[in-house]
Amino acid sequence: EAQVTQNPRYLITVTGKKLTVTCSQNMNHEYMSWYRQDPGLGLRQIYYSMNVEVTDKGDVPEGYKVSRKEKRNFPLILESPSPNQTSLYFCASSLSEDNEQFFGPGTRLTVL
Amino acid sequence: DQQVKQNSPSLSVQEGRISILNCDYTNSMFDYFLWYKKYPAEGPTFLISISSIKDKNEDGRFTVFLNKSAKHLSLHIVPSQPGDSAVYFCAASSKRNAGGTSYGKLTFGQGTILTVHP
Numbered sequence: 001e002a003q004v005t006q007n008p009r010y011l012i013t014v015t016g017k018k019l020t021v022t023c024s025q026n027m028n029h030e031y032m033s034w035y036r037q038d039p040g041l042g043l044r045q046i047y048y049s050m051n052v053e054v055t056d057k058g059d060v061p062e063g064y065k066v067s068r069k070e071k072r073n074f075p076l077i078l079e080s081p082s083p084n085q086t087s088l089y090f091c092a093s094s095l096s097e098d099n100e101q102f103f104g105p106g107t108r109l110t111v112l
Numbered sequence: 113d114q115q116v117k118q119n120s121p122s123l124s125v126q127e128g129r130i131s132i133l134n135c136d137y138t139n140s141m142f143d144y145f146l147w148y149k150k151y152p153a154e155g156p157t158f159l160i161s162i163s164s165i166k167d168k169n170e171d172g173r174f175t176v177f178l179n180k181s182a183k184h185l186s187l188h189i190v191p192s193q194p195g196d197s198a199v200y201f202c203a204a205s206s207k208r209n210a211g212g213t214s215y216g217k218l219t220f221g222q223g224t225i226l227t228v229h230p
Contacts, residue, residue, distance in 0.1 A: 048218075090155050101158065103148075
């Protein structure tokens with residue numbers, strides 16, 4: 001089944017404790033992206049990657065890191081999480097940046 | 113600076129009637145527009161898209177209209193069904209930046225909650 005998977009689905013952590021949210025797709029897509037969804041703000045793009053080893057900032061990259069060492073995986077790293085990073089996070093992928101994106105089920109992160 | 117705006121947080125419609133969801137944008141570089149639907153506890157799913165070279169695109173019950181001069185697009189759902197109840201996001205991208213290279217950013221609106229009553 002073609003899908004985008006994210007882990008964990010739910011995470012409660014404390015300020016400053018490094019964490020990684022994994023994202024994997026099995027569709028051989030070149031383009032992958034991370035978003036956060038907050039009430040009243042919709043989905044905001046954090047980082048995107050147009051291919052292996054090619055990443056770029058979205059609208060809200062501060063406090064986040066990403067890497068794209070292989071095509072199927074695009075982890076989101078929070079080196080020192082803060083409460084304002086409490087949000088619902090979505091990973092997405094598509095054949096290219098010109099195509100519609102397939103989204104993962106989301107990761108709800110709470111930073112205390 | 114919200115470049116894509118959905119000014120109606122919610123919309124309530126009777127089953128069988130038309131639902132019209134609106135979206136405005138400010139960035140004239142946007143040339144590709146998409147609508148996504150999102151159910152609770154799920155990721156958004158792609159619904160329909162339109163390129164700036166068109167003013168209308170239709171897919172079954174869903175039609176998207178684009179008015180470039182007004183920087184406005186709308187999604188029409190006819191007839192509306194209770195299963196259409198969800199959050200709808202419009203999104204916009206520009207395929208090419210000023211330098212002519214491909215540009216992978218996608219900008220979403222805030223979303224509109226559609227409720228279709230039986």
